[in-house]
Amino acid sequence: MKKTDIIALGELNVDLILNDINGLPTVGKEIIAEKMVMTLGSSTAIFAANAATLGAEVAFMGMVGHDDFGAFVKNNLRQKGVETSFISESDNYSTGLTVVLSYKEDRANVTYPGAMNFMGINEINGDAIKNAKHVHISSLFMQEALHRDIVGILKLIKKSGATISLDTQWDPSEKWDLDYRQILPMVDVFMPNETELKALTRTDNIKDAIERIRDYANVAVIKKGSNGSLMLKQNGELKNLPACININVVDTVGAGDSFNAGFIHAFVKGESLEECQEAGNITGAVNTTAAGGTGAFISKDKVSEIACRQFGKILSL
Ligand SMILES: Nc1ncnc2c1ncn2[C@@H]1O[C@H](COP(=O)(O)OP(=O)(O)OP(=O)(O)O)[C@@H](O)[C@H]1O
Numbered sequence: 001m002k003k004t005d006i007i008a009l010g011e012l013n014v015d016l017i018l019n020d021i022n023g024l025p026t027v028g029k030e031i032i033a034e035k036m037v038m039t040l041g042s043s044t045a046i047f048a049a050n051a052a053t054l055g056a057e058v059a060f061m062g063m064v065g066h067d068d069f070g071a072f073v074k075n076n077l078r079q080k081g082v083e084t085s086f087i088s089e090s091d092n093y094s095t096g097l098t099v100v101l102s103y104k105e106d107r108a109n110v111t112y113p114g115a116m117n118f119m120g121i122n123e124i125n126g127d128a129i130k131n132a133k134h135v136h137i138s139s140l141f142m143q144e145a146l147h148r149d150i151v152g153i154l155k156l157i158k159k160s161g162a163t164i165s166l167d168t169q170w171d172p173s174e175k176w177d178l179d180y181r182q183i184l185p186m187v188d189v190f191m192p193n194e195t196e197l198k199a200l201t202r203t204d205n206i207k208d209a210i211e212r213i214r215d216y217a218n219v220a221v222i223k224k225g226s227n228g229s230l231m232l233k234q235n236g237e238l239k240n241l242p243a244c245i246n247i248n249v250v251d252t253v254g255a256g257d258s259f260n261a262g263f264i265h266a267f268v269k270g271e272s273l274e275e276c277q278e279a280g281n282i283t284g285a286v287n288t289t290a291a292g293g294t295g296a297f298i299s300k301d302k303v304s305e306i307a308c309r310q311f312g313k314i315l316s317l
């Protein structure tokens with residue numbers, strides 16, 4: 001039986017993105033956004049959709065509500081070529097929603113987690129995991145049950161023989177309740193951004209943060225926005241890769257997830273870590289050329305065309 005390349009394990013929700021907002025919101029007042037778009041949201045879904053667009057065989061494992069937003073999410077994933085049969089529909093909880101207030105270089109999000117909060121180790125389909133080459137987990141702190149059960153889930157995946165990548169994303173509670181010393185040895189590719197890594201390791205600079213994880217991490221790749229990415233290899237070598245400069249950023253929603261999609265697609269194909277990092281920087285930059293996390297990922301050819309035309313890069317995936 002042919003193995004699934006990647007199982008994306010995590011949260012599913014709808015993104016309601018407001019762009020061109022006239023100022024910052026204030027309680028008790030009202031401001032206008034000039035543009036609005038409703039898209040497939042959630043870090044893990046953007047990752048899954050974009051990895052599939054790049055040519056990987058991707059299945060999603062997650063939970064939505066038995067409602068219109070849930071159907072919207074599943075339809076969108078299917079249209080992107082993502083297998084959705086491992087997504088369960090809850091009768092008790094609604095599909096999650098994120099309202100994104102998007103400003104030029106960053107954004108403020110408000111999320112209602114909904115059904116995604118209730119997917120723990122008991123909802124994991126062990127047979128599907130056994131049939132996957134790689135499992136990507138994202139947004140750990142946004143999902144209560146996944147966060148609670150993460151050690152058991154990582155052990156289960158490890159036992160099945162799949163490789164694992166983890167992007168914790170931000171912890172809305174800012175407690176950063178995760179023992180990286182216990183977790184990281186089980187994670188093949190750790191993919192936080194700079195701010196998240198500093199918060200998780202309780203340091204105020206990236207150099208110290210890397211020292212904290214050095215003895216526990218396999219490969220870590222730290223995303224630095226318009227400064228590109230920094231990779232820590234298992235032999236301790238550090239590799240900094242400047243970003244592909246985009247002077248016309250539309251928005252940066254999902255840049256990190258698109259970086260993950262490019263990197264992990266290359267990783268599963270057995271490319272060198274340097275090629276994986278290069279692919280991640282390119283797909284992260286391509287993401288910033290259109291609205292939302294999947295807007296620039298129309299097809300693999302289109303992604304390659306943007307990479308070549310706008311950044312002078314060949315996407316060899
Ligand atoms: N303005 C930009 N110009 C060019 N490349 C960018 C830009 N912003 C991000 N990237 C690329 O995308 C990668 C990931 O972006 P970023 O560092 O913002 O991730 P993140 O903080 O995890 O994002 P997310 O909010 O999507 O989780 C960067 O490492 C970089 O290679």
Ligand SMILES: [Mg+2]
Nearest residue numbers: 169193256257
């Ligand atoms: Mg991120």
